Amino acid sequence: MKQDMILILDLGSEENPKIAREIRALGVYTEIHPHDITAEELAKLPGVKGIILNGGVNRVVDGVEIDASEAVYNAGLPILKADHKGGAAFPADDAERETVLKHFVFDTCKAEANWNMENFIADQIELIKRQVGDKKVLLALSGGVDSSVVAALLIRAIGKQLTCVHVNHGLLRKGEPEQVVQVFRDEMDANLIYVDAVDRFLDKLAGVADPEQKRKIIGAEFIRVFEEEARKLEGIEFLGQGTIYPDIIESGTKTVKVIKSHHNVGGLPEDLDFALVEPLKMLFKDEVRACGKALGLPDSMVYRQPFPGPGLGVRCLGAITRDRLEAVRESDAILREEFAKNGLEGKVWQYFTAIPDLKSVGVKDNKRVDEWCAIIRAVNTIDAMTATVENVPFELLQHITDRITHEVKGINRVLFDLTPKPTGTIEFE
Numbered sequence: 419m420k421q422d423m424i425l426i427l428d429l430g431s432e433e434n435p436k437i438a439r440e441i442r443a444l445g446v447y448t449e450i451h452p453h454d455i456t457a458e459e460l461a462k463l464p465g466v467k468g469i470i471l472n473g474g475v476n477r478v479v480d481g482v483e484i485d486a487s488e489a490v491y492n493a494g495l496p497i498l499k500a501d502h503k504g505g506a507a508f509p510a511d512d513a514e515r516e517t518v519l520k521h522f523v524f525d526t527c528k529a530e531a532n533w534n535m536e537n538f539i540a541d542q543i544e545l546i547k548r549q550v551g552d553k554k555v556l557l558a559l560s561g562g563v564d565s566s567v568v569a570a571l572l573i574r575a576i577g578k579q580l581t582c583v584h585v586n587h588g589l590l591r592k593g594e595p596e597q598v599v600q601v602f603r604d605e606m607d608a609n610l611i612y613v614d615a616v617d618r619f620l621d622k623l624a625g626v627a628d629p630e631q632k633r634k635i636i637g638a639e640f641i642r643v644f645e646e647e648a649r650k651l652e653g654i655e656f657l658g659q660g661t662i663y664p665d666i667i668e669s670g671t672k673t674v675k676v677i678k679s680h681h682n683v684g685g686l687p688e689d690l691d692f693a694l695v696e697p698l699k700m701l702f703k704d705e706v707r708a709c710g711k712a713l714g715l716p717d718s719m720v721y722r723q724p725f726p727g728p729g730l731g732v733r734c735l736g737a738i739t740r741d742r743l744e745a746v747r748e749s750d751a752i753l754r755e756e757f758a759k760n761g762l763e764g765k766v767w768q769y770f771t772a773i774p775d776l777k778s779v780g781v782k783d784n785k786r787v788d789e790w791c792a793i794i795r796a797v798n799t800i801d802a803m804t805a806t807v808e809n810v811p812f813e814l815l816q817h818i819t820d821r822i823t824h825e826v827k828g829i830n831r832v833l834f835d836l837t838p839k840p841t842g843t844i845e846f847e
């Protein structure tokens with residue numbers, strides 16, 4: 419493994435991930451590390467060609483202004499110091515910033531542009547083989563982007579030494595469990611355990627209307643099912659996980675105060691003591707997608723829109739019933755099909771239907787019917803902190819309404835949610 423690296427040290431700037439991505443877009447690998455990296459830690463990082471010291475709004479920690487350690491200044495590496503406190507450290511203009519970064523990376527540090535997916539995949543296959551040896555790895559495979567790309571990478575590296583467990587909890591979108599089986603078992607010839615846990619989950623959720631409670635039940639039941647499967651298997655020493663770089667950045671730096679736990683199939687009992695295999699932990703989301711594509715995963719999996727962990731469970735508002743859940747799944751499938759047909763797939767960040775536990779009077783086949791209404795939500799966002807509503811063509815909304823009210827059992831009205839975030843959130847629960 420040989421690639422040049424530009425090291426970014428975190429002196430409290432919120433733009434570090436952006437700078438890191440921009441340098442990677444130039445074809446040069448970057449990592450973000452804490453400001454107080456020691457000489458030993460620095461020496462262990464391979465291929466470092468230069469260091470960016472990027473200060474910012476969070477530079478004062480507990481009343482003390484932080485600075486990089488002496489080791490950093492004494493390392494004999496080119497340093498780009500951009501530490502205008504409070505303001506932007508790099509030019510706000512994209513083109514100007516690119517010029518500054520290019521000059522530093524290529525002219526000053528003489529780094530080579532040798533960061534690409536082909537090299538990444540080859541390196542990771544090597545590293546996974548070295549880490550795992552002839553042992554076995556277990557992976558919880560949701561069919562989402564992250565765990566699917568981990569699965570594809572592990573299959574390439576260790577083939578049948580990997581066992582994937584896919585839990586169908588009844589809250590997945592239409593066609594998703596089938597796609598997981600088709601792609602991984604049929605096409606990639608993986609060891610895949612498909613667990614039909616639909617009844618288990620829906621029985622546990624029956625009558626539970628509180629969203630927090632629903633999420634907890636789904637999370638806890640998932641751990642239970644996964645644990646049961648893990649105990650049936652013998653000789654597993656490793657657990658694969660779809661941790662990605664933003665997870666690490668968010669929970670790992672010293673100037674970020676909120677600590678989040680991500681992705682780990684947390685809550686497994688301690689006697690199931692697995693070592694972790696996390697081959698995507700240095701990738702940003704767009705790189706994860708590029709990696710999945712390079713590994714031959716279908717676009718529908720790699721470019722899938724974000725989907726909440728508890729799945730359709732939080733779009734079947736209030737207490738989940740099987741018939742209303744089915745109406746959520748079917749109406750969502752129609753919405754997705756129509757958005758794809760009309761060029762909105764990949765353009766709109768997130769779109770889905772939600773069905774509240776609310777019936778209203780309507781007319782079908784000249785008969786009075788009391789049925790639910792489906793709410794369409796279609797939003798765009800950059801960071802999920804705020805969101806705007808997509809201006810969906812009115813004719814398309816009318817067509818989707820027509821389809822949903824005629825094709826989905828139990829729906830006699832369709833509503834369109836016009837609310838941005840704030841005041842609404844993206845999801846309803």
Ligand SMILES: Nc1ncnc2c1ncn2[C@@H]1O[C@H](COP(=O)(O)OP(=O)(O)OP(=O)(O)O)[C@@H](O)[C@H]1O
Nearest residue numbers: 558559560562563564565566583584585660681727
């Ligand atoms: N239905 C499922 N079957 C198997 N594993 C699952 C399932 N749902 C979640 N997981 C596991 O839990 C992890 C975290 O789930 P979460 O829904 O938060 O995922 P995510 O961040 O969207 O990642 P992914 O893109 O892999 O779904 C997944 O990466 C996967 O390993």
